[in-house]
Amino acid sequence: MAEAPAPRKKLEENVEKVHVWPYLVRIEFLCAIITILLLTVWSITIDAPLEEAANPTKTPNPSKAPWYFLGLQDILVYFDPWFAGVVAPVLIIVGLILIPYLDVNPKGNGYYTYVERKFAIWVYSFGFLVLWIFLIIMGVFLRGPGWNLFMPWQFWDPHKVVALVSVDLPYAFGIRSYDMANLFGAVVVLGYFVVGTAVYMFMERKAIKNVGITRMLLKINLVLIMIGIVVKIVLRLAFNIKYIWVTPWFNV
């Protein structure tokens, strides 16, 4: 019969301390042996790649960044380089640093729990598993010449023709004047953030006093940016929308 989990209170009384030597050091030692063993076997069986000498006049197609950056390279399809290559990585780093200061939920400190912090787990898992890992897997295995999508059974045809039929959002709404399109884009993008923030602040108005307004503003806007990336991916893939807001300086 399974033992009923001890209530929290009980655990607290039970904090039992053990000596690091030998109890931890022996685990570390074992882990180290196993890791080094695996690394050695891996290194004996699979050779590191070495292609032909570097040649600045011969660009391979596709040219891929190291695999761990392929998620970022993939969102280049949906965003301009200033966002995908510079602003997005900075936001990821800043966002990660801010996590402990934005997540003030006192529960779930030091143990696995889903029910006590559903929102936090969802946001992080989505960002890590979907926007980071899944895009990397796609970048490594499914992106071929011209950064086109190829299924694993398809031949990487460097001459694959893909119709470029995407249009900007204002155009899709029938707006043809440049200034109107610019205005329309601004309203949509800024509106997305303003409305999103307002809705969140209204729904969570009781929490403002405890959590603090700066925290909540930062939190919702970081989440909105993350959702916005997904929205843009979906708009492009499902509706062929390229940019939402086109300005003389940058496009979103």
Place this chain on the structure above:
Amino acid sequence: MAAKPPEIPNIAEIMAKVKSGAIFGEIAKMITESQVWTSSFRHGYADTPRNRVLQIASNVWLHLHPVKMHRHALRIKFTWCMGGITFLLFLSTVVTGVILMFYYRPVGEYAYFDMKYLQYDVPFGMLMRNMHRWAAHAMVITVWLHMFRVFLTGSYKPPREFNWVIGVFLVTFTLLLSFTGYLLPWDQLAMWAVTVGTNMARATPFLGHEGPFQEFVFGVSPRYDARSVLIGGSIVGPPALLRFYVLHCIFIPLVAGALMIVHFWRIRKDGGISGPL
């Protein structure tokens, strides 16, 4: 006065000691009580509580550990051992990396051929290169998993916020270490992956020559912008190779190593591995 006759070792007595095995105890005693031994090892090995403490506290390599810890923190199910494995992989790259450095020159004309030489002529050269590369790749994966487990256990919550912040710098430096190393084989894979990666810096707002608002910053051009600072020119050429080499072998490992020490120290100071309290 007649001198005392020199003591003659009693052969029979010694033989008896050898037969009974007591001689080993005596030799061991002679060695462990010698000046050389006592000056090297500061405490005994017998499994006493006192020695268990000294084992950690008086050893420079082990003393970043606490002396005692919560029993729950021993569970591999809790930590996945990922932080420790990340550190071990880092150490493996340091050891193999130093060996590679003996054979590798970060110069446009030599780098690629040094790699070939290393692979085909240096004894165990290929193995060292493989271990270095795979450990680096593995480290990227394990550091992400470590971060994921720290998130899932909520271990960034007070009082461990600061260690999470250090961790974010560590994961950034881990990626940068890997990325700068990626260029060094100086083959097509290396050159173009780094070209793709560093091309992004052209688009840096204000500071990249193709970035938004660059027209408002004086002097930004393809030759002088955020990207050219990274690669020492306007294409990924020999200056980039040298720059990446220095960053890869000296600057980033030193910074990352220092941060790791702080990271481990803070685990202790924050009360050990987090747990249900």
